[in-house]
Amino acid sequence: MSNLDETPKPEEETAVKGPVGALTDNSSNEPASQSADLTIPKITVRFRPMGGTKRLQTTMFKVSSEHEFSTLVTFLRRKLNFAPQNSLFCYINASFSPALDARLEDLSQAYAVEGVLNVYYCATVAFG
Amino acid sequence: MTTQDRVREETWRSSIPIQVSIRAPETYDEYTYLLMARRNLFLPCYTPKIVAYFKRYLAIEDASDDEWWYSHGDMPLQWSRPVGVLYDTLAAGEPVWNIRIRHSGYPETILPISNDILTDFWRNQFKEACYTRDGNANAIMNLARDKSHALFVAATDPSASHRDFWAIADPLLRPQPLNIPIRIYEPLKMAPLRKSMRPFESDGEERSLGAVLNLLLPELFPSARSCSELVPLVHGVPIDLWAPIIELYKTTMCVDGFLHITLSTHTA
Numbered sequence: 245m246s247n248l249d250e251t252p253k254p255e256e257e258t259a260v261k262g263p264v265g266a267l268t269d270n271s272s273n274e275p276a277s278q279s280a281d282l283t284i285p286k287i288t289v290r291f292r293p294m295g296g297t298k299r300l301q302t303t304m305f306k307v308s309s310e311h312e313f314s315t316l317v318t319f320l321r322r323k324l325n326f327a328p329q330n331s332l333f334c335y336i337n338a339s340f341s342p343a344l345d346a347r348l349e350d351l352s353q354a355y356a357v358e359g360v361l362n363v364y365y366c367a368t369v370a371f372g
Numbered sequence: 373m374t375t376q377d378r379v380r381e382e383t384w385r386s387s388i389p390i391q392v393s394i395r396a397p398e399t400y401d402e403y404t405y406l407l408m409a410r411r412n413l414f415l416p417c418y419t420p421k422i423v424a425y426f427k428r429y430l431a432i433e434d435a436s437d438d439e440w441w442y443s444h445g446d447m448p449l450q451w452s453r454p455v456g457v458l459y460d461t462l463a464a465g466e467p468v469w470n471i472r473i474r475h476s477g478y479p480e481t482i483l484p485i486s487n488d489i490l491t492d493f494w495r496n497q498f499k500e501a502c503y504t505r506d507g508n509a510n511a512i513m514n515l516a517r518d519k520s521h522a523l524f525v526a527a528t529d530p531s532a533s534h535r536d537f538w539a540i541a542d543p544l545l546r547p548q549p550l551n552i553p554i555r556i557y558e559p560l561k562m563a564p565l566r567k568s569m570r571p572f573e574s575d576g577e578e579r580s581l582g583a584v585l586n587l588l589l590p591e592l593f594p595s596a597r598s599c600s601e602l603v604p605l606v607h608g609v610p611i612d613l614w615a616p617i618i619e620l621y622k623t624t625m626c627v628d629g630f631l632h633i634t635l636s637t638h639t640a
Contacts, residue, residue, distance in 0.1 A: 336500075336503075337503070339499060339500075339503050339508065339509040340496045340499035340500045340502075340503055340509055341492075341496040342496070342500055343452055343483065343493070343496075343497065344483055345450075345452070345483060345563065346566055347563060347566065350565070350566040350567065351566075353567070354504065354551075354566070354567070354568045355503070
């Protein structure tokens with residue numbers, strides 16, 4: 245699993261309002277993969293809390309479309325400081341949890357609303 | 373019996389002979405179990421039966437059915453794919469598919485498994501498929517609790533019949549869905565294409581399988597009619613490119629609510 249981090253400077257994104265962070269690979273040791281990164285399209289994700297779960301300071305992120313859904317879950321768990329034994333449930337468009345190995349590109353193409361993939365999260369089961 | 377019902381029954385009953393091997397932890401003796409596994413099902417649905425059999429011969433500590441996994445050679449099998457898709461992508465043509473069941477060293481490359489996860493996974497896949505078709509998951513969310521449970525049992529119990537499943541699943545399918553949820557498996561690619569596709573052309577004509585493949589994979593399918601070197605298989609059966617995608621979906625939808633298409637280099 246690649247090491248994900250929010251860059252200090254929010255990326256500019258004309259299509260979305262508010263601050264946009266970036267989930268980017270920390271691959272400075274590998275120039276090749278860094279240059280490849282520029283050509284990989286990114287998708288925009290918005291994290292939305294439910295059921296009293298903590299809100300993130302930045303809710304919009306850009307992430308490489310080649311990542312899998314599990315990347316978002318791992319990232320979110322870390323941002324929320326969730327211990328491994330704490331459950332975190334993530335839903336696309338407040339409806340369903342995709343398979344953890346679903347590619348973000350496919351999810352974004354199928355389920356993004358106005359270019360943003362909405363991921364709702366909750367510490368308890370919200371949509372059984 | 374209508375043609376649709378007959379195809380659904382055939383699809384449901386279509387099975388693969390599998391020889392599952394296990395190695396005794398201390399003696400390294402091999403034990404095997406033969407079963408006919410339904411194409412339209414997930415491997416963990418068979419785990420309790422297989423493990424119960426091996427327990428007669430092996431001191432398998434802990435009665436839990438969690439954490440068992442399967443491999444084809446050294447390759448861990450992704451249990452979230454239907455049995456038929458795994459066979460068609462990895463072992464097509466083999467008269468008996470030899471796989472191994474293991475209980476230690478659960479690989480990181482496959483989704484975690486437990487009985488709860490199978491329930492959750494199936495339910496969420498089915499909801500995703502529903503969302504793709506209707507633009508919301510209301511059809512499945514509004515299902516009464518007992519019906520919803522019966523649908524899960526019909527979808528995951530190896531002894532369930534196609535009637536058990538379709539009696540509940542069929543009313544959930546609108547005559548004109550917005551999109552068809554599709555998974556396409558290309559040769560030598562690990563991850564499937566997960567796509568949704570409108571079942572009708574702009575002029576209202578039913579969209580064909582060939583048109584869908586042409587739109588999604590233009591390099592492999594340069595036109596909607598011409599054959600490429602790849603044959604689209606659904607449940608192991610080669611499908612003509614002119615087949616309307618909506619009919620194909622309604623008759624051969626997998627128990628997870630998706631249409632799984634394997635592109636094969638073999639001509640059947």
